[in-house]
């Protein structure tokens with residue numbers, strides 16, 4: 258946990274931006290620099306590529322980046338959900354494997370929780386994962402998967418102990434979205450036409 262005050266955080270960030278911000282470099286290069294400087298997700302612990310900042314220190318970073326008019330860090334479900342979850346519950350090996358490529362924006366994640374019959378209440382979760390030697394074989398269908406068509410990785414929950422009470426026996430998997438057996442289909446709806454009708 259860092260002991261810096263918010264104004265000390267702002268000063269350190271300003272000095273770093275002076276050295277590192279360059280509007281001519283690519284977005285990928287800039288996000289890589291932000292990640293190396295530990296500014297991409299400063300509330301993560303140091304061992305996960307962050308700075309262990311609290312809310313106030315982190316706000317000083319957000320405001321400092323905005324005031325300097327520079328491009329902010331990558332966003333999305335990997336940044337918001339996968340990285341903090343892995344930082345808290347993952348092994349150091351999993352942290353080193355998954356988090357750096359989230360912090361530099363090179364890997365996009367999606368969230369594979371909701372199912373056709375399991376939305377708000379995950380006790381209805383039906384996706385099953387069965388261990389087969391070194392592999393897990395997962396069977397099921399997910400829905401409402403924002404960014405599922407572009408994500409490289411997914412955080413997926415599946416039932417691993419069907420005998421356990423419904424809110425237990427569920428395991429969180431980090432999976433590759435580009436692998437045989439995963440089929441991503443679009444959900445199409447008629448909202449444009451409905452909207453046009455309602456204003457005509």
Ligand SMILES: Cc1cc2nc3c(=O)[nH]c(=O)nc-3n(C[C@H](O)[C@H](O)[C@H](O)COP(=O)(O)OP(=O)(O)OC[C@H]3O[C@@H](n4cnc5c(N)ncnc54)[C@H](O)[C@@H]3O)c2cc1C
Pocket residue numbers: 367368369370371373375376377378400401402403404
């Ligand atoms: C734009 C959008 C993007 C989304 N992106 C993702 C995503 O990327 N990944 C993902 O996993 N999910 C995603 N979701 C799904 C979302 O997070 C919810 O899980 C899902 O919308 C809720 O499920 P449902 O629509 O089947 O509603 P239901 O779960 O059937 O709920 C319907 C109503 O019943 C109530 N209800 C449900 N269960 C109970 C209960 N046990 N007791 C009392 N009341 C209850 C609810 O509060 C609600 O009012 C997304 C949803 C939207 C709209």
